[in-house]
Each structure stands twice: as structure tokens, then as C-alpha cells.
Amino acid sequence: MPLPAIDQRSPVLRMANVDKVFGGVVQALSGMSLNINEGDFISLLGPSGCGKSTALRLLSGLLSPTAGRIEWAGGYQKGDLGVVFQEPTLMPWATVGKNVSLPFRLRGKSQKAVQAEVEEALALVGLEGFEDSFPRELSGGMKMRVSIARAMVTRPRLILMDEPFAALDEITRFKLNNDLLALKERIGCTVVFVTHSVFESVFLSDRIVVMAARPGRVIREVQVAAPYPRDEVFRTSADYAAYCRQASEALQDAMEAA
């Protein structure tokens, strides 16, 4: 199903004029506003220390804003989200199956009751048959897939990802980028994705929010109007190169603004 144009999508979560100050001195975010709409793939792009992770932790409810508001649109539950961190963050003592079923089990469901969902999530990330493996038996890329399966097993409206592929090699990263887009298409969720990489942000997202540091704030938003599904053809197209240039320039501005 083709998504409606960006400005017609219904809102999911809104950050309005949010400040975050750590310990009364470190101004991590200043006046940040962001509208997240149904079906968006938003990348937060910016230099190290500009508050991308802080923004994500605010969205996930792990932090509360010093000033400003974070509002879920009507009809959405506060906890209706999945998260993927930079590290796979799996429980080493639990099998892949148990790791993936964690969000369900924390809601009081038994492993048995959600078996079908777990198997489906593992199949979606291409890990069928690994249910009884332990995380240490998997490669870095496979662990990340398990982490992604865990984030989407409950079919949340919103998935937050904090540089999930930063520690992976380029080949694995490309593969996971493709798979992530396919997945998003399949389950129709909304994604906020933190990254350092201009190329990754252009390939994945329809909106790139470029941030500057000290204090962390939004500098510019770049819209990537290229249609989904995107594939290797897009990766080598002139459009892609043009968007990358645009995003790079915005990032350059962000660095100079700091």
C-alpha cells in the first residue's frame, strides 16, 4: 500500500519545544520540535554529542523533558513502541526465542501463548530455526536481527532505533538496510532512526532531521521524496546522489552552526 504524502499523514507522537538539561548544566537539547506521523521513516542525523540519543530516550519515555512537551496522539498508547539500541542488548542467558518473546512476557503472556508471533518475527528477519540458539552462537549481524525481531514482535506503532548498524561492516549494513525497509513495508510501522551516516539516512528515510550540537537542536529537515520500495537501483541512481549532497550540505551547516 502506498503511503499518503508526508503532510497528509496522521500524527503519532509530537515533541514540542523540548529542552533537556542534565544536572542543571549540560544543555543537551534546546527547543526541539518534531512531529512524527504514521508511516514516517525519520532519520536523526548529526555530529556526535548533538543529542540524538537524548531525543530518542525522551521519545521512549526513559527521560522526561526539562521543559516542553512530548505528546502521543489520541488513540496511541504510551508504551506502544519497540526499541533497538546500538548494541544488540540480548539477554545472554536466554535463547533467541526467549529474547524475542521478552516484550510479551513482560506483559504477562507465557512463552507458549506467543510462540506463533515469535516464529513469525524470526522468519521476518530471516532467522527461522534459530529459536533455540543462544546469542553467543550468533554473528554480530544475526544478533542485531534478533534485536530487531524483538522490537517488532508486538507490532508496535513506533520503532526507535539508535545507530543500530553502526558497529557492523558495510556489507552487513547494506543488507540490513534493505531488509529493514522490506520489514517496515510488511508491518507498516513508523520508524525513528538515529545515524551518523548520510548515505544510510538517505537510503532509508523519507525525512532526515539534521541536528546541531551545543545546544542540541534541529537545524534543517531534508525530505527524500524517492518512492519506496528502494533497492540497489536507487542506491546507484542520480537521485540518490543528489539527496546525499543535500543531506551532506545540511550536515555541513550543522557543524558550522555548532
Next chain:
Amino acid sequence: MTLADSSPQPQPQISAPDAEEAKRARTRRIEKTAKWVLPFAMAILAIVLWDRIVVWNEIPHYILPSPARVWDSLTGDWDILWDAALLTGRITILALGLAVLGGAGLAILFNQSKMLELSFYPYAVILQVTPVVSIAPLIFIYVDSKIAGMLLCAWIVAFFPVLSSTTLGLNSVDHNLRDLFRIYGANRWQRLTMLQLPSALPYFLGGLKIAGGLSLIGAVVAELVAGTGGIGSGLAFRIQEAGYRLNIARMFAALSLVAAMGVMIFAALSIFSHLMLRKWHESALSREG
């Protein structure tokens, strides 16, 4: 070069990494055998030396008995020694069990309630740093039952490593996992059972290994302080008693049983620990190659 050609001629050129690998494999094999053979060889060497020193210097047996005499005592006095070993062993294992319950239980309580921790942790430390030999006589004044007194002594020595290592473990949860649990709305009980206890397991098992040795020490000290009376006598008492009678051979025999018991406890706990962790923990990985 044919297969039949087995004369020590220049070897066919094998690539360097293979030679390196073969060499490493050989070293590993040798080390594996040596791990068992060397300690045995050392023991035999020491016993032979001991025997020769006694014979050559004509040392009287009430000063240093020969190994053969110790062996005679071990087999001759087996009934007495075995009963003593059973008593000491029972106290040790019971004390270890109580140390695990008390240490891990306190760790969990302290972890759940900061107020409890602030109130009682200092006293746990004080109990630990005060030498048990100096507390034991008091204990036997106030505790009527010898067994209970001995258990208490051994427990005091053994519970602290379990407490402190479990506490460390409960607080060593990966912070991303902790965040994940918060995001998914885990309650206190879920956080404890599904996150903190599994994270603490390797730490707990490390503390357990130390506690095993310490509970034996505690039991031995308690016996020495308690003396005999009504309940039969453990190994430590037998050592003391044999010393008064200048039966040095029996002292050595009883001592070797105490040592054997310590080794057995340590081995059993190591195996237990390995079984608990082998599926997932780094310390129990048997890496290929």
C-alpha cells in the same frame, strides 16, 4: 617424493601457518597431559623425599612419621577418622547451605530496599572482619547446642562472600537491558527474576566457591573452640587430640582428610558452576580451536 620414501630427508614444503598450527596443537596436547601428570609426579617425588629424609636422618616418628606410618594410621584408625570426617563434613555442608540462603537472601533484600541495606550492611561487614576465633568462645557461652554453635561460627565466616558477590551481581545489570525492561513496563518482580537474578548468577557462583572453602575453615575453627562433649568429635578435634598424645602420624592422617574434603568441596562447586553457566557465560565457553 613418494609415500614409501620415509627417510629423514628434507620435508616437503608445508606452508608456515600449518606448521605453526600443528605446533600449537602439540603444545596444547602436552599441556593437557602435563596438567594431570605433573601434580602426581610432584606428589610422588615429595613422598619419596619425605620418606628418605625420615629414614636417612633416623627421625623419630613422634617428631616426623614416615609416609608409610601415616598411611598405617589412616587405614588403622579409619573408623574413628571416618566418623570425625562425617561430622565435620556435615557441619560444613549445612553451614554452606545456610550461607547461601542467608547471603543470597540478604543480597536480594538489600537490593530491594535501600533502607534495609543502609541499616544492616555495615554490620554484615563488621561480622565479616572480626576474626571468627575471637567471636566463637562467646557463641558457645550463649548457644547451648554445640551443633548450632558450630553452624553459627561456620555461617559467619561463609555468608559474606555470597552476600557481597551477589550484591555486586544484582547491581551489574547491563544498563541497556535495564532500559529495555523499563521501556516495556517491567515491574519490580519481573526485573528481579528475569533480569537481575540471571545477571547475578555468575557472580553468585564465584562467591559460592569462596564460601565453600570458608565454611570448612569455619567448621574447623568452631570445633577447636567448642572442644568435645556429647556430640562426638570432628576432624579438627581429632587433630588436636592426637597432638596432645604425640600421635603425629594420626595428625597427618586427619589433616590429609581435611585437605581432601576441601578439595572435594571446591571441585564439586566448580563442576556445579560450570553446569549452571556452560550454555551462555563467557567463563564456561569451550571455544573451538
